[in-house]
Amino acid sequence: MTDSYLISGGKSLKGEIILSGAKNVALKTIIAALMFKGDVVLKNIPRINDVLDLIELIKSLGAKAEFKEKNTLVINSGGLKSNRVDLQYGSKIRVSFMLIAPLLHHFGECFVPNPGGCRIGARPIDRIVNGLIALGIKVNYDSKTGYYHVKIIKKPKGNYRFEKPSHTGTELLMMIGLMTDGKVEIDNIANEPEIDDLILYLNAAGANILEEKNKITVSKSPQLKLKEAFTIMSDRNELVTYATLVVASGGDVTIGPINENLITSFLEIMKKAGAGVEEISNFKYRFFYQGKIKPVDIETSPHPGFMTDWQPNWAILMLMANGSSVIHERVFENRFSYVEELNKLGAKINFIDIKVENPEFVYHFNHEKDKTYQQTIKIKGPSELHNAVLNIADLRAGAALACAALLATGESIVNGASILERGYENFVEKIGKLGGEIKKI
Numbered sequence: 266m267t268d269s270y271l272i273s274g275g276k277s278l279k280g281e282i283i284l285s286g287a288k289n290v291a292l293k294t295i296i297a298a299l300m301f302k303g304d305v306v307l308k309n310i311p312r313i314n315d316v317l318d319l320i321e322l323i324k325s326l327g328a329k330a331e332f333k334e335k336n337t338l339v340i341n342s343g344g345l346k347s348n349r350v351d352l353q354y355g356s357k358i359r360v361s362f363m364l365i366a367p368l369l370h371h372f373g374e375c376f377v378p379n380p381g382g383c384r385i386g387a388r389p390i391d392r393i394v395n396g397l398i399a400l401g402i403k404v405n406y407d408s409k410t411g412y413y414h415v416k417i418i419k420k421p422k423g424n425y426r427f428e429k430p431s432h433t434g435t436e437l438l439m440m441i442g443l444m445t446d447g448k449v450e451i452d453n454i455a456n457e458p459e460i461d462d463l464i465l466y467l468n469a470a471g472a473n474i475l476e477e478k479n480k481i482t483v484s485k486s487p488q489l490k491l492k493e494a495f496t497i498m499s500d501r502n503e504l505v506t507y508a509t510l511v512v513a514s515g516g517d518v519t520i521g522p523i524n525e526n527l528i529t530s531f532l533e534i535m536k537k538a539g540a541g542v543e544e545i546s547n548f549k550y551r552f553f554y555q556g557k558i559k560p561v562d563i564e565t566s567p568h569p570g571f572m573t574d575w576q577p578n579w580a581i582l583m584l585m586a587n588g589s590s591v592i593h594e595r596v597f598e599n600r601f602s603y604v605e606e607l608n609k610l611g612a613k614i615n616f617i618d619i620k621v622e623n624p625e626f627v628y629h630f631n632h633e634k635d636k637t638y639q640q641t642i643k644i645k646g647p648s649e650l651h652n653a654v655l656n657i658a659d660l661r662a663g664a665a666l667a668c669a670a671l672l673a674t675g676e677s678i679v680n681g682a683s684i685l686e687r688g689y690e691n692f693v694e695k696i697g698k699l700g701g702e703i704k705k706i
């Protein structure tokens with residue numbers, strides 16, 4: 266099986282990128298479609314590995330899902346016949362635990378494997394399980410099988426306050442709220458724009474979801490039905506990946522379509538780094554090299570802050586900065602798998618200790634007092650990168666490694682292309698259009 270990229274780097278990249286649909290909306294809209302009646306037509310769904318795997322999974326449960334055109338997916342939950350998510354899929358697609366909502370909607374109970382254990386950290390679902398219980402759902406975990414048995418005893422009702430916000434947790438509890446015959450209130454929610462897009466979609470199908478600043482209220486909703494196709498938003502992670510790569514290469518790119526409010530914190534920080542940023546039209550931006558890149562320190566945080574998914578790509582731009590910069594990762598506890606790999610290319614990155622007052626508040630993962638965390642790196646720029654053989658451990662790190670190889674002189678091999686392609690549609694073609702030399706081997 267071809268699962269590597271052969272990359273010949275060192276070129277200045279130029280051109281245009283048309284963004285694909287957002288992975289983290291596509292997956293949730295597909296899952297939520299199983300709570301709808303009739304055909305659900307979704308547009309702008311990227312043909313990425315995570316989406317293709319999820320489609321296989323829902324088909325294995327009896328649902329219908331078929332691409333009609335390149336990015337138009339039609340889903341129908343009429344044939345759902347199983348309420349048990351296979352372990353094989355559960356271990357492959359983390360969001361499979363979100364199937365709890367449609368499976369409870371159809372069957373009143375379900376069996377879903379524990380999604381915990383992931384390359385970017387432990388990623389427990391303790392807060393989400395507590396939320397389900399608070400809304401009156403019965404949840405039993407069988408440590409022998411690794412399965413959750415989830416059952417509706419009475420219609421979900423009441424309120425739950427996330428101790429720390431969770432993106433998929435907010436989405437799952439909101440979907441559970443659709444089954445209420447009264448009201449479900451969720452407090453201290455995550456504010457990612459991908460959640461807003463999911464709300465837009467559910468409300469378009471008749472849901473009664475009200476989002477205020479830090480709170481979502483779901484009131485009794487009719488059976489969901491979508492009259493028209495729903496087009497999901499663009500992938501802002503893709504934008505960040507190509508914008509940082511092209512500027513680091515000394516090049517020039519226009520990217521769209523994208524709404525400014527999805528990338529405000531990114532635009533600000535690009536300008537701080539001295540990158541050229543220009544709004545071409547309402548939905549299109551130009552990013553270009555206009556002289557030396559300045560080092561800019563960042564720390565990740567939930568929306569509207571600098572997103573955790575963007576930091577591996579920020580590291581790529583900072584490799585070319587004229588001085589040292591620091592990245593402090595606060596959302597996940599293991600998002601630096603790319604560091605050792607980038608150093609193989611000649612990058613100078615090391616872990617540093619910084620003083621963190623109240624780590625239990627600063628970090629969004631469950632902080633354990635006695636554990637040592639390596640949450641901060643220092644990047645010494647500018648780097649002269651040479652070729653190497655690199656191994657991808659997780660999706661966003663994978664994009665960073667492929668981008669670094671595109672900046673390095675000589676031929677590099679990047680192993681684990683299928684991990685990158687879990688989240689990037691037509692990566693090879695898009696890089697090729699910018700003038701980058703990359704092929705699958």
Ligand code: EPU
Pocket residue numbers: 288289292360386387388389390391392393394430431432433434455457573574596597598629630631660661688
């Ligand atoms: N957490 C817990 N317990 C919980 C829930 C979360 O400890 O019950 C921790 C997580 O382990 C993490 C932090 O809380 O350290 C924040 O996690 P959150 O639940 O917000 O993240 P997520 O829902 O698992 C989604 C995206 C991520 C994105 C984050 C932040 C999807 C499928 N995934 O993850 O995207 O980084 O929100 O916006 O929507 C990616 O696309 O590569 C990716 C990892």
